[in-house]
Amino acid sequence: MKRKDNAFFRWFFGETDTMLGRVEMRPQQEYTETASDIREVMQDSLTQDQTGDEEDFVLIRVFHRLYRVAAVFFCVALIAVLLINVSWLPKNGGADNPVNNEVSARYIESGLQETGAVNIVTGMILDYRAFDTFGESNVLFIATVTVLILLRLDKEKKAPAKKGMPVYQRPKDELTIAQAQSRDRIYEPKNNVILQVVAGFLVPILFIFGIYVILNGHLSPGGGFSGGAIIGAGLILYLNAFGFEKTERFFTEKTYKWVSFFSLTFYCLAKSYSFFTGANHLESGIPLGTPGAILSSGLILPLNICVGLVVACTMYAFYALFRKGGF
Amino acid sequence: MPFVQNFPFFSIILSMFSGIVSAVLPARAAKWVNGVLIGTVGVLSAILLVYLMGTKEAFVYWMGHFPAPWGNEIRAGALEAGMALFFCVILLLSMLGGQKKLVGEVEYSKHNLYYILVDLLLSSLLALVYTNDLFTAYVFVEINTIAACGLILIRQNGRTIEAAVRYMIMSLLGSGLFLLGLCTLYDLTGHLLMSNIREAVAQLSRQQAYTVPLLTTIGLISAGLAIKSALFPFHTWLPDAYGYSTVSSAAILSSLVSKGYIFLLIKIFYRVIGFEIIGESKVINVLFVFGLMGMVFGSLSAIRENDIRRMIAYSSVAQIGYIYMGLGLGTQIGIVASVFHILSHAATKSLLFISAIGLTDVSGGSRKFLDLTGAGYRNKLAGVAFTVGSLSMVGVPMFSGFVSKLLFMEASLGHAIKMFPALLVLALSTILNAIYFMKTVIRLYVPDKRPDFGQITMKDEKLYAATLICFIALNVTLGMFSQPIVNWIRTGLSVFG
Amino acid sequence: MLGPNLFANYGEAVAIILFGIGFSNLLLQKNLIKKIIGLNIMDTAVYLYLAEKGYIDGRVAPIVTNGVQEVGAYINPVPSGLVLTGIVVSVSVTALMLSLTIRLYRRYHTLDLDEISTRLKKEGL
Numbered sequence: 001m002k003r004k005d006n007a008f009f010r011w012f013f014g015e016t017d018t019m020l021g022r023v024e025m026r027p028q029q030e031y032t033e034t035a036s037d038i039r040e041v042m043q044d045s046l047t048q049d050q051t052g053d054e055e056d057f058v059l060i061r062v063f064h065r066l067y068r069v070a071a072v073f074f075c076v077a078l079i080a081v082l083l084i085n086v087s088w089l090p091k092n093g094g095a096d097n098p099v100n101n102e103v104s105a106r107y108i109e110s111g112l113q114e115t116g117a118v119n120i121v122t123g124m125i126l127d128y129r130a131f132d133t134f135g136e137s138n139v140l141f142i143a144t145v146t147v148l149i150l151l152r153l154d155k156e157k158k159a160p161a162k163k164g165m166p167v168y169q170r171p172k173d174e175l176t177i178a179q180a181q182s183r184d185r186i187y188e189p190k191n192n193v194i195l196q197v198v199a200g201f202l203v204p205i206l207f208i209f210g211i212y213v214i215l216n217g218h219l220s221p222g223g224g225f226s227g228g229a230i231i232g233a234g235l236i237l238y239l240n241a242f243g244f245e246k247t248e249r250f251f252t253e254k255t256y257k258w259v260s261f262f263s264l265t266f267y268c269l270a271k272s273y274s275f276f277t278g279a280n281h282l283e284s285g286i287p288l289g290t291p292g293a294i295l296s297s298g299l300i301l302p303l304n305i306c307v308g309l310v311v312a313c314t315m316y317a318f319y320a321l322f323r324k325g326g327f
Numbered sequence: 328m329p330f331v332q333n334f335p336f337f338s339i340i341l342s343m344f345s346g347i348v349s350a351v352l353p354a355r356a357a358k359w360v361n362g363v364l365i366g367t368v369g370v371l372s373a374i375l376l377v378y379l380m381g382t383k384e385a386f387v388y389w390m391g392h393f394p395a396p397w398g399n400e401i402r403a404g405a406l407e408a409g410m411a412l413f414f415c416v417i418l419l420l421s422m423l424g425g426q427k428k429l430v431g432e433v434e435y436s437k438h439n440l441y442y443i444l445v446d447l448l449l450s451s452l453l454a455l456v457y458t459n460d461l462f463t464a465y466v467f468v469e470i471n472t473i474a475a476c477g478l479i480l481i482r483q484n485g486r487t488i489e490a491a492v493r494y495m496i497m498s499l500l501g502s503g504l505f506l507l508g509l510c511t512l513y514d515l516t517g518h519l520l521m522s523n524i525r526e527a528v529a530q531l532s533r534q535q536a537y538t539v540p541l542l543t544t545i546g547l548i549s550a551g552l553a554i555k556s557a558l559f560p561f562h563t564w565l566p567d568a569y570g571y572s573t574v575s576s577a578a579i580l581s582s583l584v585s586k587g588y589i590f591l592l593i594k595i596f597y598r599v600i601g602f603e604i605i606g607e608s609k610v611i612n613v614l615f616v617f618g619l620m621g622m623v624f625g626s627l628s629a630i631r632e633n634d635i636r637r638m639i640a641y642s643s644v645a646q647i648g649y650i651y652m653g654l655g656l657g658t659q660i661g662i663v664a665s666v667f668h669i670l671s672h673a674a675t676k677s678l679l680f681i682s683a684i685g686l687t688d689v690s691g692g693s694r695k696f697l698d699l700t701g702a703g704y705r706n707k708l709a710g711v712a713f714t715v716g717s718l719s720m721v722g723v724p725m726f727s728g729f730v731s732k733l734l735f736m737e738a739s740l741g742h743a744i745k746m747f748p749a750l751l752v753l754a755l756s757t758i759l760n761a762i763y764f765m766k767t768v769i770r771l772y773v774p775d776k777r778p779d780f781g782q783i784t785m786k787d788e789k790l791y792a793a794t795l796i797c798f799i800a801l802n803v804t805l806g807m808f809s810q811p812i813v814n815w816i817r818t819g820l821s822v823f824g
Numbered sequence: 825m826l827g828p829n830l831f832a833n834y835g836e837a838v839a840i841i842l843f844g845i846g847f848s849n850l851l852l853q854k855n856l857i858k859k860i861i862g863l864n865i866m867d868t869a870v871y872l873y874l875a876e877k878g879y880i881d882g883r884v885a886p887i888v889t890n891g892v893q894e895v896g897a898y899i900n901p902v903p904s905g906l907v908l909t910g911i912v913v914s915v916s917v918t919a920l921m922l923s924l925t926i927r928l929y930r931r932y933h934t935l936d937l938d939e940i941s942t943r944l945k946k947e948g949l
Contacts, residue, residue, distance in 0.1 A: 071852055079844035082507070085543040086836045088827035089514055093881040095896075098527070100880065101517040103396050104900040111901075112888050114393075120886040120898065125905040129519075131390040131399040135454070135466035136912045138343060142447050142470055143916030145350075145440050146477040150488075150923045154436040166431030171484065175930065220887065225912055257351055264347045272340050278392035279336065280328060291888075318919050322926060462906060469913045473920060480924070485931055485944050492924050492937065496859065499917060500850060503866050506910070507843065510870065510903075514877050519902070539827065 116288035116297030117218040126300045134271050137307060144314050153177045153325035184324040199241035206234030214308035218297045224307025232315025253327040256313045263306035270299050332386055334375045335403045335457045338368040339450055346446035354438035361442040369415035376408040385822045396523050402459040406819025410456050417582050417673050418449060424681035424794040425575025432482045432573045441481050448474040455587045461509055462519045464591055472498045475584045478576035479568045490567035497564055498555050505551030511544045521598040532604050545600055545610045556588040558651055559621030562644045569640035578680040581643045582673035589650055597824040606657040615655025615745060619752045621648025626759035634694045639679045645756060646672045653735055656742050664734035666816050671727035671805055678798040679716040685709030689783050701775030706783045710771050712795040717764035719802055722757055727805035835876040842869035856925045856935045867914040871907045878903030
């Protein structure tokens with residue numbers, strides 16, 4: 001046991017807190033409000049009074065009125081047209097509506113044999129129509145990218161200087177990291193005992209439930225997205241109760257980056273393989289297993305795990321970015 | 328199956344994969360990945376185009392192990408492959424032209440995020456071009472929207488963020504309508520693959536069943552996509568978004584993003600509803616009227632504008648109007664004219680944006696016309712490029728805009744009732760175009776020795792100069808050798824449905 | 825004008841009315857947070873509409889139980905799958921809108937979009 005100082009081994013050999021000795025375990029400092037903090041918080045309401053020009057003329061106001069009347073009229077007309085549309089649609093719940101044709105019939109009748117998934121919906125979205133679902137996880141990915149662009153506060157890093165290239169100047173009114181952190185302390189819950197006790201009780205249950213939902217995505221209702229959202233909710237609860245100091249021990253921006261990178265890469269490669277073999281009429285060679293077992297239904301289980309990881313990390317990342325612009 | 332038929336799938340997956348990989352790469356590597364990606368996709372599309380022009384028919388590619396009504400599929404014909412190639416060329420040139428500005432306007436640590444956005448934008452454009460499934464189209468429309476929003480706000484000041492909010496609101500209204508139309512269409516037919524929906528719709532229209540819902544559906548889908556592509560009354564977000572974002576973004580947004588939606592709409596007309604049914608429905612008349620209004624009011628707003636980039640942005644409103652007018656004619660030749668105008672407008676508008684940035688650089692960074700006086704002498708190549716773009720927009724022979732105007736003219740002559748208003752508005756809009764573009768060009772060449780503004784020559788910025796020359800060449804090629812291109816569009820449309 | 829099935833399709837009718845409410849909120853509210861709420865109502869209404877499309881009287885959710893694999897036993901699985909995909913899209917879009925709102929609020933200390941526009945004009949950027 002020479003390498004017992006390694007965090008992983010210490011965890012493996014049963015020490016509870018692997019970071020013990022590196023992170024302080026004492027409760028967070030009590031936050032005291034100073035006059036300048038109060039002024040900063042009050043500034044929002046102060047600046048609001050200064051606007052609203054009196055010189056804004058009657059004409060503009062009349063135009064706005066007219067615009068609103070026209071818009072309300074448009075919305076009512078839209079609802080009316082759509083209701084008429086609904087009244088002409090086939091009767092709800094009828095078994096011989098045009099929707100219930102050979103497509104859904106095959107999904108139900110041979111979905112179990114062709115995809116191996118007991119949950120027909122999961123089989124449909126991750127096998128028959130997998131391209132949509134891959135696009136959907138890309139929607140989540142690109143939304144995270146835009147949120148990062150908007151809210152991530154970076155340390156100032158200069159581009160490698162080159163002759164003749166312009167230099168980026170950060171606008172003066174942008175928050176710095178230090179400001180964001182001090183602001184975060186203002187709004188952060190302050191060692192709320194009730195919250196901490198409840199979180200200590202709930203968070204493990206949430207994690208286990210989330211993992212269960214992900215792993216059983218092909219057997220019962222649920223799947224990667226719902227399970228990932230549950231785990232993400234657990235992470236956010238933990239963060240709210242114990243603060244960033246505790247979560248940063250196991251979840252930083254690097255964790256987020258690499259977890260989502262590996263999950264999406266695996267997703268992309270696995271699905272590319274399946275699309276490529278499918279289109280070229282080759283055997284994919286992935287065993288489907290016995291329907292109903294946990295290890296069954298080919299690629300669906302690993303894909304669900306990937307989606308779950310991405311979603312859990314993304315939910316946590318959204319929250320952390322919204323709150324203080326970083327992890 | 329010939330191996331070349333894998334290429335559409337490769338281009339889509341490759342661009343998505345590059346986006347995912349760029350997330351962990353440093354900015355310089357992400358830039359190279361992006362450039363190599365666009366080049367590779369361009370080459371793949373070119374090979375595919377050659378192959379498809381040889382076979383003269385379209386092919387279907389399964390996305391998975393299941394055949395038509397059950398699985399998901401993509402479909403490629405000559406038109407799609409050519410569009411993909413063209414999009415790649417414009418994207419590459421726009422990225423190169425705005426490279427230098429990007430360094431000055433975007434924080435260095437966020438550069439790799441910008442390249443992710445561009446990679447995923449390319450993947451969504453390719454998917455919109457190739458897909459044969461309506462719901463997949465919806466998902467990629469959303470990727471396109473979010474990517475476009477990211478492109479607007481990568482340069483962060485109050486204007487761009489406000490423009491991004493307005494853009495998102497309009498787009499979300501559009502997506503809501505589009506999704507509702509899609510659901511109704513699914514309810515009526517029970518299919519999501521485009522070719523299968525068309526068979527079902529044709530059967531319904533033969534039986535005269537569900538006429539009301541069918542009409543509403545066409546209306547909802549067209550309205551949704553028209554809102555998203557900034558057709559006239561829904562263009563309020565456009566001038567700020569194009570005018571203040573970084574220049575590559577402005578060029579990409581004006582020439583590619585809105586064109587992706589329009590291409591999808593054309594595809595829906597041909598492949599989902601069926602061209603005969605569209606021609607009989609009243610919806611295209613509405614599109615026609617709004618197109619005409621856009622042609623006039625967009626130009627009028629452009630004349631009033633005192634800021635060169637916002638003026639170019641308003642001119643986009645007018646040009647989108649042209650495209651919808653062509654669609655609204657409801658004839659085959661009208662569609663040919665619209666598709667050609669998609670190409671010609673994309674080539675010209677990105678040229679105008681890129682060259683305008685060269686002109687404002689030599690005017691102390693100001694975009695007001697007063698400061699731009701004589702800028703054509705201070706940056707000669709940018710002045711020439713802007714002039715070429717303006718001439719093309721006005722419709723002077725030799726340049727691409729002339730051919731598209733000619734095609735629109737020819738198309739409107741073939742329609743008994745819509746001929747008169749279409750020709751009238753075309754003439755009016757050409758005059759208005761001439762007013763504001765010629766005003767600008769004359770302003771650029773009024774002699775004005777202002778020593779405080781420096782000069783930029785070709786040697787200072789080789790990459791920028793090369794980009795402009797490529798753009799000018801592209802524009803002239805479209806204008807001079809239009810016949811093969813029109814023939815290609817005709818062949819493509821004949822196997823499009 | 826009105827078709828025969830308005831009352832039989834009451835589920836869809838409710839979905840449409842909710843869609844209209846969300847649509848008008850997104851279009852007319854000045855407050856950005858209310859706009860986002862409108863957006864969410866609109867999206868959820870579309871999912872309700874879709875879910876109604878898949879429903880068939882007297883059948884159960886499409887998860888194979890006891891090895892029964894008859895068409896007559898389960899509802900249509902396709903709309904459920906589409907709803908799943910749609911939800912992710914709406915989550916992403918909501919996150920994006922919220923972060924835009926945060927940025928605008930940090931800069932202008934107001935959530936009113938018209939107010940922000942007037943201030944922008946005053947800044948004269």
